[in-house]
Amino acid sequence: MVQLSASTCLLGNLLGLLLLMPVLMAPTPPGLCTALKTLSSNLSHRRRYTKHNFPINYTIxxxxxxxxxxxxxxxLKLEVEGLEELVLQRLWFQVNQGVLKKVLRVLPERHPSRPYIAELESRFRDAEGVFVHSYPTEALQGELPDSIQDIWDKMTEEPDRVPESSWRFASPKSLLDNFCRTMHCLFSYCFPSMDPQRNYCGVSHWKKGRKKDLQPES
Structure with a gap:
């Protein structure tokens, strides 16, 4: 009787995994792509608002x-065998949530870039909301690989408990450059191109297309 119960439990777990697999393997939900494309459009103005309006060599x-x-x-893909894209996407949202809050925090109310960063944070929260509602709770609360969990824990630790060596200084412009490029890499499905050679995850692509990355500003 005990063996039957254990077998039934195992079968249930396997069935649950099989039901979840198509969700994990599915392309990025269309609603999320709409939100991310809006973010991408906003990010095209990042040079004006995170470089021209700041002192030279300004960092946070x-x-x-x-x-x-x-x-x-x-x-991370080399370190963690079989690392799922969804796990990296979860990490991307966690990382950039903190980045936008820190950039916004240093801007006085009347700083010319504050409305832009506030709008960017709002659009980011919209995208995060779509992301969270696009997947089952089990997919977004599953156990993370150790190396990813370690990153997550460090970012969510109380600031006064973080050792000085765990902080660094970066310019708002460089942080938003990373934000934009990693978004295109991890959600490349949302940014199709007529160029079959385009690789959003390749550093060479962004170096070669630096001017294209900065779309004309209106």
Missing amino acids: RVHNEEVFKLSNISR
């Missing part, structure tokens, strides 16, 4: 993990 203090580049994505 952020967690080491909040300087989240394409190279971080590549490294």
Whole structure:
């Protein structure tokens, strides 16, 4: 009787996993793509609002993990075998939530860039809301690989408990550059291109297309 119960439990777990797999393997939900494209459009103005309106070499203090580049994505994929894209997308939202809050926090009420960053944060929260409601709770609250959990824990630790060595300084412009590039990499389905060679996860793509990255501003 005990064996039957254990077998039934195992079968139930397997069925649950099979039902969840199509969700994890499905392309990015269309509603999320709409929200991310709006973010991408807003980010096209980042040079004006996060470079021209700041003193030369201006930087803010952020967690080491909040300087989240394409190279971080590549490294994590090499370190964690079979790392799911959904896990990296969850991490992307967590990282950039903190980045936008820190940039907004340093801007006085009358700073010319404050409305822009506030709008960007609002559009980001919209995208995060769509993301959260696009997947089952089990998919977004599942156990994270150790290396990802370690990053998550460091970013959510109380600031006064974070050692000085875990902080670094970065310019608002560089943080939003990372924000934009990693978004295109992790949600490339939302940004199709006529160029079959375009690789949003490649550093060379962004170096080669630096001017294209900064779309004409209205």
